[in-house]
Amino acid sequence: MKIFLASIFILLSISIFAQKTYSTKTGQISFDASATVDIKAVNNQVDSKFIDNTGQMIFSLLIKSFKFANGLMEDHFNENYMESTKFPKADFKGYITNIASVNFSKNGTYSVNAEGTLTIHGVAKKISTPGTITVSNGKVTIKTLFKIKLKDFITGSYIGSQIAEEAAITVNCEYQ
Amino acid sequence: MKKKILLSLFLIILVTAIGTWYYIFIYSANHHRSAEDEKTIDITASQLVTEYQTNEAASNVKYLNKALKITGEVSEIKKDQEGKTTVTIKSNDAFANVFCTLISSGSSQPVVGSKISLKGFCTGFLSDVVIKDAIVVTE
Numbered sequence: 001m002k003i004f005l006a007s008i009f010i011l012l013s014i015s016i017f018a019q020k021t022y023s024t025k026t027g028q029i030s031f032d033a034s035a036t037v038d039i040k041a042v043n044n045q046v047d048s049k050f051i052d053n054t055g056q057m058i059f060s061l062l063i064k065s066f067k068f069a070n071g072l073m074e075d076h077f078n079e080n081y082m083e084s085t086k087f088p089k090a091d092f093k094g095y096i097t098n099i100a101s102v103n104f105s106k107n108g109t110y111s112v113n114a115e116g117t118l119t120i121h122g123v124a125k126k127i128s129t130p131g132t133i134t135v136s137n138g139k140v141t142i143k144t145l146f147k148i149k150l151k152d153f154i155t156g157s158y159i160g161s162q163i164a165e166e167a168a169i170t171v172n173c174e175y176q
Numbered sequence: 177m178k179k180k181i182l183l184s185l186f187l188i189i190l191v192t193a194i195g196t197w198y199y200i201f202i203y204s205a206n207h208h209r210s211a212e213d214e215k216t217i218d219i220t221a222s223q224l225v226t227e228y229q230t231n232e233a234a235s236n237v238k239y240l241n242k243a244l245k246i247t248g249e250v251s252e253i254k255k256d257q258e259g260k261t262t263v264t265i266k267s268n269d270a271f272a273n274v275f276c277t278l279i280s281s282g283s284s285q286p287v288v289g290s291k292i293s294l295k296g297f298c299t300g301f302l303s304d305v306v307i308k309d310a311i312v313v314t315e
Contacts, residue, residue, distance in 0.1 A: 025262070025275055025302075025303075025304070026254070026255075026256035026257055026262060026277075027257075028256075028257045028258075042258075044256045044257060044258055044260065044277065045256075045275070045277060045299070045306050045308065047302040047303055047304075060302050061302075062299040062300040062302065062306055063299075063300075064240065064241060064297075064299035064300060064308070065299045065300075065306060065308055067308075070205045070206075071204060071205060071206065071207050071208045071209075072200075072201075072204040072205045073205070074208075075204075078241075085236070085240060085241070088236060088240060088299075088300040088301075089300060089302070172257070174257060
């Protein structure tokens with residue numbers, strides 16, 4: 001009887017504390033800061049993890065992994081704006097605040113909200129953004145689109161003229 | 177005679193101007209670095225990961241944005257979200273490897289477990305040392 005009760009207790013605690021960490025090393029984050037000319041780049045080497053029951057999440061990426069169609073623009077971006085030798089990384093650390101509304105065992109697209117700290121060019125800023133979590137046969141995709149004011153993070157004389165004041169950042173990460 | 181000299185002078189200036197303009201605005205814009213054309217720093221995956229784990233800042237000075245030729249054993253092959261092949265090269269540490277994205281899905285596809293040499297550009301260190309625009313070296 002004691003063993004029976006103990007095993008029930010253990011089983012219950014497993015189901016309560018069972019959590020899964022989803023991860024990817026090939027997440028996709030792109031940005032668009034086009035004003036008079038197209039300024040767009042994609043990074044397909046984003047390292048990201050999140051935990052399904054707490055909603056804790058992290059995205060980290062390397063600035064030099066952003067690819068532009070225009071090689072000259074890529075050099076300017078790295079050298080003059082992001083100073084990617086001095087600040088090689090950018091990251092977001094935070095939480096999905098309403099993770100309980102996502103049922104990871106049921107296919108569907110769930111609206112979520114993320115809050116946390118975004119660090120770019122050595123400058124940390126609190127942000128909050130709506131997004132979606134799509135569950136499809138155990139595969140999870142997180143998507144969001146948000147805007148940042150470039151002058152909050154970097155300086156440069158072209159911001160506001162050739163470069164837009166705000167950059168639209170698109171996150172599209174498929175997890176295993 | 178004077179006219180001819182002036183004319184050829186004018187032509188030379190024109191050609192130089194067009195050349196400079198072409199180099200700055202067209203060639204540089206469309207030209208991307210290729211690890212194929214550059215002198216590489218040759219290193220094993222284990223050595224590269226160990227150096228990054230020991231001192232990331234110093235390793236960035238040595239390797240960031242440089243063309244590297246990395247040798248090691250392939251532990252994983254996958255596709256990224258754009259369909260490009262990614263190759264993970266094993267190091268001595270099971271939790272940190274060298275993660276490479278190939279520039280295109282060329283003819284020589286790497287095989288898990290085989291020894292490989294890749295040329296590519298180092299973009300830094302996350303949980304792995306990350307390499308972009310990699311090319312498989314066939315010897």
